[in-house]
Amino acid sequence: MKVARFHTSKGLMEFELYENDAPGTVENFCDLVNQEFYNGLIFHQYIPDTLIQTGCPNGDGTGGPGYFIKCELKGKKQFHDKGVLSMANSGRDTNGSQFIICLDQANVKHLDGNHTCFGKLRKTGFEVLSKLRRFDVIESIELGEIEEVFEMNERDYQ
Numbered sequence: 001m002k003v004a005r006f007h008t009s010k011g012l013m014e015f016e017l018y019e020n021d022a023p024g025t026v027e028n029f030c031d032l033v034n035q036e037f038y039n040g041l042i043f044h045q046y047i048p049d050t051l052i053q054t055g056c057p058n059g060d061g062t063g064g065p066g067y068f069i070k071c072e073l074k075g076k077k078q079f080h081d082k083g084v085l086s087m088a089n090s091g092r093d094t095n096g097s098q099f100i101i102c103l104d105q106a107n108v109k110h111l112d113g114n115h116t117c118f119g120k121l122r123k124t125g126f127e128v129l130s131k132l133r134r135f136d137v138i139e140s141i142e143l144g145e146i147e148e149v150f151e152m153n154e155r156d157y158q
Contacts, residue, residue, distance in 0.1 A: 001148040002026070004033065004119065009137040013125035015085055018118050021075030025087060025095065025118040028069050032097055033141045037065065046134040050107040053088055054138060055098035061088075064096030071095060072116045080108040083121030083129060101129060 002017045017026045032038060038054070044061055045053035057063040070093045072078075080086055080102050088098040095116060102108045121129060 001146055002030075003122070003144050003146055004029070005142045005144060006125075007139040007141070008128065008132065009139065010131040011128035013128045014122045015083075015119040015125075016122055017085075018075065018077050018120075021077040022072040022116050022118040024069055025072050025116045028095075029099075029118060030143055032065060033143055036140070037097060038138050039140045041138050043132055043134055043136050043138075046132070047103075047107075049104045051100040051102055052129075052132050052134075053098060053100045055088070055096075057097070061098070064098060067096060068093060069095045071114075072118075073113055075117075077120075078112065078117050080111045080115070080117060081105040081120070083126065084108075084117050085119035085121075086111060087116045087118065089115060101132075103129070 002019050004015045004017055006013045006015065017029070019026050041054055041057065042059050043052050043054045044056050044059050053061070071089070082102055082105055084102045086100050086102060087095040088100050089095045
């Protein structure tokens with residue numbers, strides 16, 4: 001299973017990437033990671049109990065990589081929940097580099113069917129996610145592979 005390890009100013013978060021569910025989106029994200037596109041970018045938007053957003057090279061939500069990719073909305077994992085990585089866009093098929101991390105399922109359900117989900121936070125990282133705010137920094141992202149094992153998500157503990 002492909003994972004992305006986000007080194008942020010608040011700590012480390014590890015995300016499973018949805019290679020089979022959103023292959024084009026994951027490929028685009030990984031290409032940008034390999035180009036070190038995200039290194040040093042800030043989280044430019046924070047909406048409490050809803051989402052935190054990053055991936056804008058301008059730091060204000062107006063920038064991107066200079067191209068668009070298509071939405072991938074039909075997979076089994078295309079639902080928004082706490083800890084899900086989802087592409088930000090300004091309409092269908094305008095995905096690029098900006099993405100959100102969902103903070104509460106009830107407040108992001110309206111994104112289902114409109115924004116591509118391409119990964120989910122693994123159990124280690126929810127504490128860091130709860131501390132992230134506007135102007136916190138992605139220091140770097142590294143890609144890796146891990147053996148796929150059953151892992152309960154935060155909802156399973158409640």
